[in-house]
Amino acid sequence: xxxxxxxxxxxxxxxxxxxxxxxxxxxxxxxxxxxxxxxxxxxxxxxxxxxxxxxxxxxxxxxxxxxxxxxxxxxxxxxxxxxxxxxxxxxxxxxxxxxxxxxxxxxxxxxxxxxxxxxxxxxxxxxxxxxxxxxxxxxxxxxxxxxxxxxxxxxxxxxxxxxxxxxxxxxxxxxxxxxxxxxxxxxxxxxxxxxxxxxxxxxxxxxxxxxxxxxxxxxxxxxxxxxxxxxxxxxxxxxxxxxxxxxxxxxxxxxxxxxxxxxxxxxxxxxxxxxxxxxxxxxxxxxxxxxxxxxxxxxxxxxxxxxxxxxxxxxxxxxxxxxxxxxxxxxxx
Amino acid sequence: xxxxxxxxxxxxxxxxxxxxxxxxxxxxxxxxxxxxxxxxxxxxxxxxxxxxxxxxxxxxxxxxxxxxxxxxxxxxxxxxxxxxxxxxxxxxxxxxxxxxxxxxxxxxxxxxxxxxxxxxxxxxxxxxxxxxxxxxxxxxxxxxxxxxxxxxxxxxxxxxxxxxxxxxxxxxxxxxxxxxxxxxxxxxxxxxxxxxxxxxxxxxxxxxxxxxxxxxxxxxxxxxxxxxxxxxxxxxxxxxxxxxxxxxxxxxxxxxxxxxxxxxxxxxxxxxxxxxxxxxxxxxxxxxxxxxxxxxxxxxxxxxxxxxxxxxxxxxxxxxxxxxxxxxxxxxxxxxxxxxxxxxxxxxxxxxxxxxxxxxxxxxxxxxxxxxxxxxxxxxxxxxxxxxxxxxxxxxxxxxxxxxxxxxxxxxxxxxxxxxxxxxxxxxxxxxxxxxxxxxxxxxxxxxxxxxxxxxxxxxxxxxxxxxxx
Numbered sequence: 001x002x003x004x005x006x007x008x009x010x011x012x013x014x015x016x017x018x019x020x021x022x023x024x025x026x027x028x029x030x031x032x033x034x035x036x037x038x039x040x041x042x043x044x045x046x047x048x049x050x051x052x053x054x055x056x057x058x059x060x061x062x063x064x065x066x067x068x069x070x071x072x073x074x075x076x077x078x079x080x081x082x083x084x085x086x087x088x089x090x091x092x093x094x095x096x097x098x099x100x101x102x103x104x105x106x107x108x109x110x111x112x113x114x115x116x117x118x119x120x121x122x123x124x125x126x127x128x129x130x131x132x133x134x135x136x137x138x139x140x141x142x143x144x145x146x147x148x149x150x151x152x153x154x155x156x157x158x159x160x161x162x163x164x165x166x167x168x169x170x171x172x173x174x175x176x177x178x179x180x181x182x183x184x185x186x187x188x189x190x191x192x193x194x195x196x197x198x199x200x201x202x203x204x205x206x207x208x209x210x211x212x213x214x215x216x217x218x219x220x221x222x223x224x225x226x227x228x229x230x231x232x233x234x235x236x237x238x239x240x241x242x243x244x245x246x247x248x249x250x251x252x253x254x255x256x257x258x259x260x261x262x263x264x265x266x267x268x269x270x271x272x273x274x275x276x277x278x279x280x281x282x283x284x285x286x287x288x289x290x291x292x293x294x295x296x297x298x299x300x301x302x303x304x305x306x307x308x309x310x311x312x313x314x315x316x317x318x319x320x321x322x323x324x325x326x327x328x329x330x331x332x333x
Numbered sequence: 334x335x336x337x338x339x340x341x342x343x344x345x346x347x348x349x350x351x352x353x354x355x356x357x358x359x360x361x362x363x364x365x366x367x368x369x370x371x372x373x374x375x376x377x378x379x380x381x382x383x384x385x386x387x388x389x390x391x392x393x394x395x396x397x398x399x400x401x402x403x404x405x406x407x408x409x410x411x412x413x414x415x416x417x418x419x420x421x422x423x424x425x426x427x428x429x430x431x432x433x434x435x436x437x438x439x440x441x442x443x444x445x446x447x448x449x450x451x452x453x454x455x456x457x458x459x460x461x462x463x464x465x466x467x468x469x470x471x472x473x474x475x476x477x478x479x480x481x482x483x484x485x486x487x488x489x490x491x492x493x494x495x496x497x498x499x500x501x502x503x504x505x506x507x508x509x510x511x512x513x514x515x516x517x518x519x520x521x522x523x524x525x526x527x528x529x530x531x532x533x534x535x536x537x538x539x540x541x542x543x544x545x546x547x548x549x550x551x552x553x554x555x556x557x558x559x560x561x562x563x564x565x566x567x568x569x570x571x572x573x574x575x576x577x578x579x580x581x582x583x584x585x586x587x588x589x590x591x592x593x594x595x596x597x598x599x600x601x602x603x604x605x606x607x608x609x610x611x612x613x614x615x616x617x618x619x620x621x622x623x624x625x626x627x628x629x630x631x632x633x634x635x636x637x638x639x640x641x642x643x644x645x646x647x648x649x650x651x652x653x654x655x656x657x658x659x660x661x662x663x664x665x666x667x668x669x670x671x672x673x674x675x676x677x678x679x680x681x682x683x684x685x686x687x688x689x690x691x692x693x694x695x696x697x698x699x700x701x702x703x704x705x706x707x708x709x710x711x712x713x714x715x716x717x718x719x720x721x722x723x724x725x726x727x728x729x730x731x732x733x734x735x736x737x738x739x740x741x742x743x744x745x746x747x748x749x750x751x752x753x754x755x756x757x758x759x760x761x762x763x764x765x766x767x768x769x770x771x772x773x774x775x776x777x778x779x780x781x782x783x784x785x786x787x788x789x790x791x792x793x794x795x796x797x798x799x800x801x802x803x
Contacts, residue, residue: 001342001357009356015750022751023360042754043786045362048455050780051754054761086509087760090769093512094762101765109517111731111743112524113763116476119745119753137757138409141777146403162424189419218420223410232416323398327502331495331511 017118020051040121053121055083055091055136062125063088064095073257079225082135140223147171147216161186164218172216174206189220190230197226198259210300227256338389338482346385347786349473350480351752364788379794383787387461390469390485390503400799404459406776451779455789457796458781462774465758465783468495468513469503474784475761475768476753477515478523479746487523492516507770514767518737525739526746531603535735543736586615587717606733609742613728756782 005013015021019038040050055063059081066077067088074092078085101108123136154170156162161182169176185192196203196217203214220229231249238245278287292298292309299308304315311317318324340346340354347362348355365378388396425431464470469485472493478484485503487493493500494514495507507513528536731742755761758775761768774782785792 001354004357004360005353009353009360009748012356012751013747015745015753020750020753023356042752042784043359045364045788045791046458046786048458048779048781048789049784052757054755060762084771086771090510090512090760090771093769094760094765094767097767098762098765107517108764109521109766110764112517112521112745112766115524115745115749116753116755116763119750120755138777140410140412141407141775142410143775144406144408156424158425160424161421164420166424167420186419219410220415223412223415225412228412229415232413236416323394327505328500329506330508331498331500333496333498 015115015119020119020121022051051121053123053136054117055087056122056124057117058125059083059123059136060091060095063091067092068096073253075225075227075257076253078139079228081133082137082139084137084139084141085224087137140225140228142219142223145171145216145222164220168216168218172206172213174204174215190233193220193226194230194256196221198256210305227252338480347382348389348480349386349470350482351746351749352480353748356748356751359786362786364790367790376794376798379787379791380798382791383461383785383795386786388464388467388470390481391464391467396464397799399463400460401463402800404456404776405462405773406454406456406459409777454776454778455781455792456776457789457792458785459774459776459783460792460796460799461785462783465756465774466506466770467503468493468500468505468507471507471513471759471768471770472515474756475513475759476524476755476763477520477766477768479749483523487515487519492519509770509772512767512769514765517766520766521743522738524746524749525743528738528740529603532735532740536737539735586612586619587721606742609728609733612724613733616725616728754784756784758782 012021012023016038020040020042022039022042023044024039040052041047042051043049063077063081063083066072066080067074072080074085074088077083078088081088083091098108123134126133148171150171152170160166160179163182163186165185166176166182203217205212205214207213220226223229227249230252231245234245234248274290276289278289279285280287294308294310294312299305299312303312319326338348338350340348340350340352340358342354342358345358345362347359365375365382367375370378384393384396391399423430465474469481469488472478472484472487473481478487488503488505489501491499491501492515495505496512497514500513727742733741735741737743756774758770758772759768760771776782787795
């Protein structure tokens with residue numbers, strides 16, 4: 001081993017600033033090893049895992065600046081810079097925390113952070129304004145829905161307009177729609193889609209009781225940025241009017257944000273209404289009391305629903321049994 | 334829990350660890366042979382190999398309960414394609430679009446076997462995805478610990494918080510959006526090079542001195558600081574006797590700074606440390622010439638300006654150029670400073686939005702106004718200026734401190750770079766050693782997010798072992 005470390009493994013001992021330094025993969029080791037391109041494959045046997053780039057310091061600060069300083073929405077910043085919305089939110093949280101640390105004079109792990117950023121590929125911030133920022137990751141990831149795992153044989157007549165919406169309905173076993181509605185929607189797909197994204201609670205459901213579930217929606221709705229599809233449609237329709245399309249995009253984004261904010265506010269209010277907080281004096285605890293409804297909907301038809309709260313006669317509690325999780329499952333701030 | 338996570342050379346096992354033994358085992362790992370072996374045997378081997386890497390600290394029964402046959406995957410969608418096409422074309426023909434003529438479409442890609450198709454989704458690599466949710470594994474993946482075992486120790490010893498609350502369970506399953514944070518000192522210890530025996534001895538001596546000096550025991554660091562200051566005061570007394578040769582001192586300072594900044598790996602750490610110490614001493618000597626006694630505790634910009642003033646140094650440049658240069662002087666906030674001074678220069682130029690510092694302005698104005706000083710002024714080029722500044726920055730950010738449990742100045746431990754990657758389901762801020770678990774890991778066409786050293790055949794065999802249809 002030590003012989004290997006002194007000969008073949010010697011280049012791995014120290015990092016090369018600005019490039020990765022992984023074990024060369026087996027194919028490269030045998031044949032021509034091109035020194036120009038550093039490999040992004042840390043494990044020689046696994047070609048399906050690549051070391052993906054992390055956000056550079058400047059890009060991180062830029063995200064924070066746009067969200068906190070310029071008060072842009074997370075959705076807009078995500079679409080501008082090609083960074084996932086959840087990541088944008090996390091970056092804001094982390095940078096905010098870093099600032100607080102600096103204010104308090106807590107020591108940061110600067111040499112360590114520098115070394116890590118030298119070892120791992122990073123996505124740089126495009127410094128000139130004319131260049132488009134290279135996207136950090138794909139922002140429109142569509143999660144594979146479990147209903148689509150099944151292969152379904154579904155004969156369709158050739159005259160029928162069978163779109164992604166129809167396919168989703170077939171997967172969730174919803175009845176076919178009236179063809180007048182279909183033609184109406186096909187005439188203005190953008191509006192039909194935004195009707196769904198703006199009112200997610202009004203999505204049609206199938207099944208009864210515990211098996212009730214919403215109809216599987218098409219990819220246009222289920223991706224994180226459905227407004228981009230509408231934007232692309234506009235661009236295709238008006239290929240030469242950049243200004244107009246841009247303006248429409250901004251307006252649409254603003255409208256979507258407002259609707260989303262309202263929806264969140266309403267949901268928050270409803271939650272608050274159901275919850276009453278009691279904090280006795282001279283106590284360090286706050287009691288949050290929620291009204292519990294024991295009905296057929298919550299406990300199931302046989303009264304034994306596992307999700308329903310409270311002790312019910314004849315329903316054993318398995319909390320001491322082997323395999324039950326006995327450590328915290330969440331940390332609420 | 335006894336640590337069974339050994340890395341024997343005779344029976345090579347790959348572990349979640351950055352040790353050099355593990356690196357060697359990884360380098361000689363090959364796919365296990367399948368010829369002449371029953372399917373059961375192949376699955377058994379695959380399962381034991383992958384379980385040695387994935388969650389060896391988790392009991393088998395515990396893992397079997399965590400296992401899920403439903404593997405998460407995503408498909409990246411292109412909004413342009415979605416806008417162009419409503420999918421009705423796929424309903425034509427026999428259910429997968431109209432067939433193309435053979436010359437248009439020679440071999441459809443999806444007919445290739447998964448092992449040769451680069452766009453196939455590697456589902457079975459996601460077998461151990463539920464384990465990536467564990468707190469100890471996530472800490473290791475965020476590069477905060479050098480092995481999962483160490484990460485587990487950090488959690489148990491109480492230096493990890495989740496959402497700001499101390500979490501002592503390594504088996505805590507992170508939820509999307511959870512922020513976990515490890516004590517920076519622990520992280521620096523875990524990822525830094527270890528001390529050699531001389532450094533350990535130095536630390537011991539320092540600690541003893543501090544104890545003797547402060548009976549009240551105000552804290553080792555304070556004492557160490559004081560000891561250092563006393564030392565430098567002694568030097569300054571000697572130095573005050575002779576007059577300061579500004580030009581000579583500046584030259585030596587520059588040389589020292591340059592030798593510090595060169596990232597030559599051949600220089601021994603001890604030699605390097607000597608150089609840094611020398612530089613530090615020289616800086617202190619220069620600063621002791623300054624009339625302002627509070628300068629040692631002042632911030633970096635002031636210190637730098639003071640040094641420049643004392644040494645009567647300035648840059649060769651016209652006023653406008655100087656102005657632009659001053660703008661590039663950013664304050665302490667430049668975290669990602671590469672080792673080479675040239676790169677540093679370009680980087681500071683890139684973030685040229687900070688205001689010119691007052692102290693520096695003042696120093697330059699004084700230098701410009703006094704004609705007799707002007708004669709004495711040594712002129713520095715841009716590069717030299719940058720080198721000196723950067724050396725000073727490094728001295729402050731990465732100081733020599735023998736009370737620390739790792740070798741100082743901090744440097745990454747050997748062979749760390751071969752294991753350094755951050756998976757996409759985490760967003761890590763290494764400055765504060767905090768990370769957010771964004772979402773569960775997913776597979777996408779061509780790649781999976783679960784870091785696993787094994788190839789497709791081991792992953793598939795292990796997955797089918799846990800399907801329990803043996």
